[in-house]
Amino acid sequence: MKLFAVPDLPEFESGDSIPDLVAERVDLRPDDVVCVASTVVSKVEDRVADLSSFPAGPRAREVAARLERATGEKKDPRFAQAVLEESTDLLMEAPFLLTETRFGHVTVNAGIDRSNVPGGDLLLLPRRPDESAARIEAGVDADRVIVTDTCGRPFRHGQRGVAIGWAGTPAARDWRGERDRDGRELGVTVQAVVDELAAAANLVAGEGDGGTPAVVVRDFDFGDHDGSDALFRDVEGDFVRQALRGWSFDDG
Amino acid sequence: MKLFAVPDLPEFESGDSIPDLVAERVDLRPDDVVCVASTVVSKVEDRVADLSSFPAGPRAREVAARLERATGEKKDPRFAQAVLEESTDLLMEAPFLLTETRFGHVTVNAGIDRSNVPGGDLLLLPRRPDESAARIEAGVDADRVIVTDTCGRPFRHGQRGVAIGWAGTPAARDWRGERDRDGRELGVTVQAVVDELAAAANLVAGEGDGGTPAVVVRDFDFGDHDGSDALFRDVEGDFVRQALRGWSFDDG
Numbered sequence A, B: 001m002k003l004f005a006v007p008d009l010p011e012f013e014s015g016d017s018i019p020d021l022v023a024e025r026v027d028l029r030p031d032d033v034v035c036v037a038s039t040v041v042s043k044v045e046d047r048v049a050d051l052s053s054f055p056a057g058p059r060a061r062e063v064a065a066r067l068e069r070a071t072g073e074k075k076d077p078r079f080a081q082a083v084l085e086e087s088t089d090l091l092m093e094a095p096f097l098l099t100e101t102r103f104g105h106v107t108v109n110a111g112i113d114r115s116n117v118p119g120g121d122l123l124l125l126p127r128r129p130d131e132s133a134a135r136i137e138a139g140v141d142a143d144r145v146i147v148t149d150t151c152g153r154p155f156r157h158g159q160r161g162v163a164i165g166w167a168g169t170p171a172a173r174d175w176r177g178e179r180d181r182d183g184r185e186l187g188v189t190v191q192a193v194v195d196e197l198a199a200a201a202n203l204v205a206g207e208g209d210g211g212t213p214a215v216v217v218r219d220f221d222f223g224d225h226d227g228s229d230a231l232f233r234d235v236e237g238d239f240v241r242q243a244l245r246g247w248s249f250d251d252g
Helices: A018-023 A038-044 A058-071 A077-086 A129-139 A193-205 A239-245 B018-023 B038-044 B058-071 B077-085 B129-139 B193-205 B239-245
Strands: A002-005 A033-037 A087-092 A098-101 A106-108 A144-151 A160-167 A172-174 A214-218 A226-228 B002-005 B033-037 B087-092 B098-101 B106-108 B144-151 B160-167 B172-174 B214-218 B226-228
Touching: A002 A193, A002 B002, A018 A033, A018 A038, A018 A129, A033 A038, A033 A129, A033 A193, A038 A129, A038 A144, A058 A077, A077 A087, A077 A098, A087 A239, A106 A144, A129 A144, A129 A160, A144 A193, A160 A193, A160 B193, A172 A193, A193 A214, A193 B160, A193 B193, A239 B239, B002 B193, B018 B033, B018 B038, B018 B129, B033 B038, B033 B129, B033 B193, B038 B129, B038 B144, B058 B077, B077 B087, B087 B239, B106 B144, B129 B144, B129 B160, B144 B193, B160 B193, B172 B193, B193 B214
Parallel strands: A033 A144, B033 B144
Antiparallel strands: A002 A214, A033 A214, A087 A098, A098 A106, A144 A160, A172 A226, B002 B214, B033 B214, B087 B098, B098 B106, B144 B160, B172 B226
16 A cells, blocks of 8 residues: 655645646546545635634623633634534533534534634635545546544544545445454454545645645555445444533633 | 555464564565554463453452443453453443553553454453564664554544554654744644554554554655654543543443
C-alpha cells in the first residue's frame, strides 16, 4: 500500500472543482482511494461564514456564559449560536462544547474551524459529507473517496484523522464468522477501515504551509469481506454518551 | 509513504526473537517504522495464561455476577479476576469491563484476548509495551518500532489500530506555534502520530488466516517538529473518564 500527497494544489475557493484539480495533478486508478480534507470541501461548497450571521439567541447566550465561567476566558455568544445551529445534540457544555453534527459525527464545536478561514470568520463542516464524497467520486477516475476530519478523543491525547463522509467503499470491514489460521473464530469483528484510511492519509497530509489537503491511497485491498456503513454509534449502545448526559463539569 | 507486511512469518512462540524473524524476511532501513501486533509480542514474552491460575476473589465474583445480570450471559469469575489483576482502574463494570491497563491504555477487559491463544486460555497484553518496543528496536536495523493493539472507541463503531508502546519516535507531533501558508496559527496542535501509524499498519496487517502481525512503514517523514510522549490522558483532563465514574449501567 502506498500513500502520496496530491502535489501543488492551489488554495481552494468557492465553486472550485475538486475532481478537476486532483485529476490535473495525478493519474488516478480505479482502485485508488482519494482522501480529501473537509476544510477544502467546505471551501468549495461555500461553507465559509461570518460571526455576524449568527445572532445569539437565549440558549447560545446561556451556553457562552457557562463556558466563560468554566474556562475564565471571554466567549463570543455568536460562536455558540453557530455551534448550536450546526449541531443536533450537545453532549458536553463545559469546559468545551462536545456536539453531534447533523450527520452524526461527535466532535468539539461542531467541527467549526476558526483558525484557517480566508474570507470569513468561520469554516463550517460540509452539510452532508457523504454527498460531498459521492460528488467527488463521480468526477474522478478513482472509485473510492473519503472526506476526512481531525479530532481528539477520550482517554488518549492528540488528534487523529477520521472519516466523516465516504463513497464507493463500505465504512467498515466485517470479519465476523471468519477464522484465523488455526481455525479459531476471530476476536476483532468490525474494522473501521475508512477511519484507518483517514488516519493514514493524515500522516502524509501534514499541516501548515507544507500541508496538502488531498492524499491518494494506492493498492489498498479491502478484500473479500462483508462491509458495513454504520460508523456513527446509536446513543442506545454508546455508554460513554449516556454517561455524559448525567455529568456536569464542576466550575469549582 | 509505503506500507508492506513482513511476509511468511511463522506462528510465534515463547522466547522467539521478533527482531531476528523480521530481519530474516525484510531488509530494513534506518528510517523504517516496524509495527508489531501486541499478540505476537505477548506470545514471545510468555504472556499466555490459564484461567486456573486466576482463582477468583470476592471482588472478581462480585464483578462477574454484575456482568451476568447486565448481559444475561454466564461469566467466569476467573476471567474477571484476570482482568482486575491486569488493570489499575475499572472505568465501567457493566455491560462490559472497561479498564486502564498497568501502562495507561484504556480498553475492554484489560486487552486480554481469549480467541486466539495457542497453548492456553488467555493472552495477556505485554506488561510494559514501551520496553518491548525498545527491545525490538535494539535488535533491528529500523530506528522506530511500535507495538500495536486494536480496540473500539466511544461515538464510533468498529475497531481501529492504536499504539500501546513505541520506541525511537515521539508519540505525537506538535504543531503548536506553527503557521499555515497564509500565516494563520494552526488549529490542530498535537497529532497522535503513533496511533495513525498503527491504524495504517492495521489496514495492511489484516486478520485471520491471511493476517500478518508485522508491518513496515517506509518513507514516513516525521519532519522538523517538536514531539511529545504523553499519549495517555491524565484523569484530571479526561472528562469522559470523569463522567463514567458517576454513571452506572441500568440493568432494567
